[in-house]
Amino acid sequence: MDTHKEGTQSHHRKSCTVDSLPDKCLLYVFSYIHQRDLGKIARTCKKWRLLAYNQQLWQVVSFRPEYNGLHVNSFENLIALINVRFAPSLRYIELPCELVTPPILHELSNKCPALRYMTLDFSNAMQLHDFNDLNSFPCNLKSLCICLSEVIFLEGFMRRIYSCLSSLQVLHLIGTFEQTSEGEEDVYEVVNIGKIKAHTPNLRVVNLYGITFIDDSHIELLTSNCIHLECLALNFCLRVKGASFKNLIMRCKKLKTLLLQHTGVEDVYMKSVPWETSQVHELDLTSTELSAECLEHVLLRIPFFTYLALGHCEFFTDKILGEMVAAGKFRQLKAIDLSSTSGLSENAIYQFLQTHGSGLHGLVLSGKPKLTESFWLNVIAFLKNIRICVLGTANGWFLKLTTKVHIDQVIEAFAQNCPYMSRLEIQWDPDTIRFSDKSSKFIDHIRLRCPFLKSFTLSDGEYYEMVKSNFERADRVKVIRTTTFYQTSIISLVSCFNDLLFN
Incomplete structure (x- = not known):
């Protein structure tokens, strides 16, 4: 037997361990591990600690435990994490109401130049922090998502950040449709759409989801300053009737996606829109109550479709489908x-x-x-x-x-x-x-x-x-x-x- 060959094979077997993998391979493996578990991995050894806390693994961070995010005990701990772990590489962060404080927002503004996507969740808020001392806010955001409360007014907070929103291209305002019972009558306008639009001239995508107070007057305000708008999603905004859509189409020449699932759009308003001059080719009318006459009037005037959703539209008939096919x-x-x-x-x-x-x-x-x-x-x-x-x-x-x-x-x-x-x-x-x-x-x-x-x-x-x-x-x-x-x-x-x- 060749003892040298046997010894070489034995050496290779012993050297083929996880620890022998290059750092970039381990880093790739760690990228599939939830951030909650990276802290446990960091206790293994010094090498794994360095890799587990590599900033590349902490570019996207959520602190909303109810959405599978991380939990921190206090905003002081979060400030420490921002300084030690996130600072230069953080691109996306989600914060619950209790962590939306002036010190944290100051740190994100001053220490995280790469931050482009932010979610602020006020949906379960009982009260807000005092934002009178809020003097800085991330000013290079591309996308901002604000989850609204039913009764907590955000104007005091918004007033401090309006000047930092000019870079926004994507805005999500998420309402409480899924939490609202049918018997509730009091509806509060908890955020001022008119003031938001005045400070966000570069918006391309606006998603107003399930907001009980949104109606056509808000859409009118929004579109008067957002000429670059390409997508408007109003799903589950029941007070939207379509009265603002005529001006929407006339002002927002780049609009190509209009999502109106479960809205209150009405025939008379939808018919008055100059659809033939629009660029809209992605349309969602799911669960709306438009008549057959209105559907025919609208769908045959839009030049073409790449995406069309008509689920639960009981008045969409063979006749309309045939005419649309014939019209190309x-x-x-x-x-x-x-x-x-x-x-x-x-x-x-x-x-x-x-x-x-x-x-x-x-x-x-x-x-x-x-x-x-x-x-x-x-x-x-x-x-x-x-x-x-x-x-x-x-x-x-x-x-x-x-x-x-x-x-x-x-x-x-x-x-x-x-x-x-x-x-x-x-x-x-x-x-x-x-x-x-x-x-x-x-x-x-x-x-x-x-x-x-x-x-x-x-x-x-x-x-x-x-x-x-x-x-x-x-x-x-x-x-x-x-x-x-x-x-x-x-x-x-x-x-x-x-x-x-x-x-």
Whole structure:
């Protein structure tokens, strides 16, 4: 035996440890570890301590524990962290109300020149700190998100920071729609939109989400000074009727994305807008109550669409869809949501997908009980470039299906025809779908032939457990989800999606 060779191999085995990895490799590994656990890793040794506290790992920091962020006991501890760990590299920070204090904001302003994204959460505030001593605020922010309180007025705070907001390109004002009960009548204007717009002339994206006091007068104020506006999102702002949209379109010539999900838009105002002169090509009218006449009037006057969401628009009909196809409105379409549109027939949807399915990256056709196995086996072949797809109908007394859906053939059709699929949601419940012991073979096919699949959502039940175990055996443990906790959307296909993200 060659003892020299054996000794060399033994030496290599002993030297191949984690500690022998280059620092940049360890740093890359540490980047996947939650910041909450980096403190524990830092106790291992001096080398790991230096790496765990490397500023590259602390460019994005959240101090909101309820959103999986870090918890600090006092603002003195946070000031120490800013000085020791974050200072020159911090780009994004989230602060709860109790940490929004003059000393902390001073430190962020003076010590963090790279800070561009900030979230200030006042949603659970009982009272604010005294901001009379606030003399500095980060003045190079690109994006600011403020989570509003229902009753805490922010004008005292805002008055101290208005002069520092001129660099803002993205503004999120997040309301309390999800916390508000229907019986509440008192609505307070807790932040002054008019004063904000006077100091933010460079806004490109404005997201006003679920704010109970927002109405058309606020939109009118906002758009009078924001001529660079490209995206306006007013989802769940129920007091918005559309009276300001005429001036919005006339003033904001760059506006291309208008998101109006669950707003109170009315026919008379929507009809008066000069849509034919607009640049809008991404539109969301989900859960609005516009009439068929109004939908036809609006949708046929907009030059073209790349993104269109009409979920729960019961007056969107075969006639309107046919006229839009004939007018070439869908030639550049990338994503469409037609979920729960009772006015659309199976035949109209089939013809539409036959013509435009190959160009689609996103399609939502849930909540339509007549679209079962036979329909999908025929149309999936048209969806060669689909990335996101939602289909099926959760069972209910008014949507109950009389036949079983053979899920294996649907899964096989996606595996054979949709290699770019990244998110798939099938809403049929266990009482509706039919599968067998051979189903695992078809699950194998979609797992292997759709390598980009990162979310596969199913109703909880025996089939869900089978699919989940299949993917977990292949070490793809985070792919399979249940409709109970996760809902798939095509909103990620909006051009400014990254700027619309908050929380």
